[in-house]
Amino acid sequence: MIAFASRTGNVRYIISKLGLPNIEISQGLVVNQPFLLFTYTDGLGQTPNIVEQFLLHNSQLCKGVIASGNSNFGQAVFCKPANTISEKYNIPIVRKIELRGFQSDYDAIIEFYNKVIGLVGV
Ligand SMILES: Cc1cc2nc3c(=O)[nH]c(=O)nc-3n(C[C@H](O)[C@H](O)[C@H](O)COP(=O)(O)O)c2cc1C
Secondary structure: OEEEOOOOOHHHHHHHHHOOOEEEOOOOOOOOOOEEEEEEOEHHHEOOHHHHHHHHHHHHHEEEEEEEEOHHHOOOOOOHHHHHHHHHHOOOEEEEEEOOOOHHHHHHHHHHHHHHOOOOOO
């Protein structure tokens, strides 16, 4: 499963291209199977609040983090939630994606997913 947060639709668009089980993060969501986290980037490299809250209760089953961002904000903060979450919870970064990304990004996510999550919980 992929648990995702999307504000303006880019992450949601990518999710629609992956063909993998997914769930949108809402307040109080508890996921009870291994998952990848996919988040957008907020102002100055911030992790969206709803994602921070979600991780407080769900980080243990999170097997990788994907972020979408916009490199116009500068390399220091581009997709920074991927780094922040990776360091805080010791979770590998799967991919940092420019806006809606490209097929190569989608392929990389699917490859990681199949290797690490496999068919567990589908
Ligand atoms: C107010 C605002 C602040 C943003 N700040 C950053 C940022 O600091 N770093 C970054 O990489 N992207 C930043 N972005 C870009 C978004 O993370 C990017 O457009 C992403 O694809 C949005 O995903 P979504 O459409 O699923 O919400 C920002 C976007 C907005 C609207």
